[in-house]
C-alpha cells in the first residue's frame with residue numbers, strides 16, 4: 001500500500017493518512033452559524049487524514065461572501081462544536097481556516113454597510129457572492145475598499161488571536177491561517193494591492209509583516225503545534241499579482257521557519273486552475289523552508305490526482321497532498337484513491353449556496 005495511505009502526524013495532530021481535504025467555500029451557513037447540514041457534510045468526509053474546513057470569518061468585517069460560517073458569534077462556536085464532535089466520532093481530524101477577506105467583499109455584507117478594508121484603497125477586479133432581497137444568490141462586483149489605518153492593524157491581529165481561541169473552544173484540532181488566494185494577508189504581501197508607505201508596505205519585509213504578526217499571535221494563543229498556514233505564491237486569484245513571487249515567498253517561508261508550525265499548505269499555481277500559470281520552483285520553496293529550520297508538515301495542493309499524489313509523497317517532496325473539488329463529489333475519496341475506483345463527477349451548479357443537493361447527496365461506494 002502506498003505511503004499516501006499511511007498514518008503520520010501534522011504538528012501534534014495524529015492523522016490516519018496523508019490525504020487532506022482542502023478548504024472549500026460552499027455558502028451553506030446562513031447567519032454565519034454552522035448547521036445540521038454542515039455537520040453531515042463534514043461527517044461524511046471524516047476519512048480524510050485531515051479536514052481543513054472552509055474559510056471561516058474571524059469577524060463580521062472579515063466576511064466577504066454570503067452564508068459563509070464565522071467564529072465571532074457564540075452560536076457559531078456551538079455549531080462548530082457539533083461539526084467537530086461528528087468528525088471526531090467518525091475518527092477524523094479537523095482544523096478550521098481563519099479567514100479575513102480584506103477587499104474581497106461587498107458593502108451589503110459589511111458592518112453598517114461600510115466599505116471593505118484593505119492595505120490600500122485599490123479595488124479588486126473580482127466578484128463575490130451576495131444574497132438578493134428575495135434570498136437568491138448572485139455573484140456581483142466586489143466593492144471599493146478603504147485603506148486600513150496603521151493603528152487598526154493591531155486590532156486585526158487581535159481578531160485572529162480571538163478567533164483561534166474560539167476555534168479551539170469549538171473543538172477544532174487546530175487552525176490554518178488563510179494567507180492565500182488574494183485575501184487580506186496576501187493583499188498585504190503582493191505589491192499590486194499593497195501601496196502603503198508605512199511599516200506594512202514597500203519592502204518585502206514590510207509586506208509580509210502583518211502575516212508574521214498574525215502567526216505570532218495565533219501560535220502564542222493556541223500553540224504552534226496546532227497552527228498551519230496556507231499560501232498561494234503564483235495564484236492570480238482575486239486580482240493579486242507581484243513581479244517577484246520567488247523573492248516574496250522565499251522570504252516568507254524563511255521567516256515562518258522559526259515558528260515551528262504544524263504545517264505549511266501551498267497552492268501550486270492558479271487556485272483550482274493551471275499549475276504553470278507562472279514559472280515557480282515548488283521544491284526550491286520547500287528547501288528554503290527546511291534550510292531555514294522549518295520542520296512543519298508540507299502540504300501540497302492543486303491539480304493532483306492519484307498518481308501524482310502518490311509520487312509527491314513517495315518521493316519525499318510532499319508530506320500530505322490536499323484535494324479540493326474531488327472531496328466535494330466524493331465523500332469517500334480516500335477509499336476511492338486506495339482502491340483506484342472511479343470518482344463521481346462534480347456538479348458545478350451546486351458548488352455555492354443551496355441545500356443538500358450537491359452537498360451531502362454525493363454517493364459513497366457501496
Ligand SMILES: C=C(C(=O)O)c1ccccc1
Nearest residue numbers: 024025055065180181271
Ligand atoms: C475561500 C475561498 C478561497 O480561498 O479561494 C473561496 C471563496 C469563494 C469561492 C471559492 C473559494
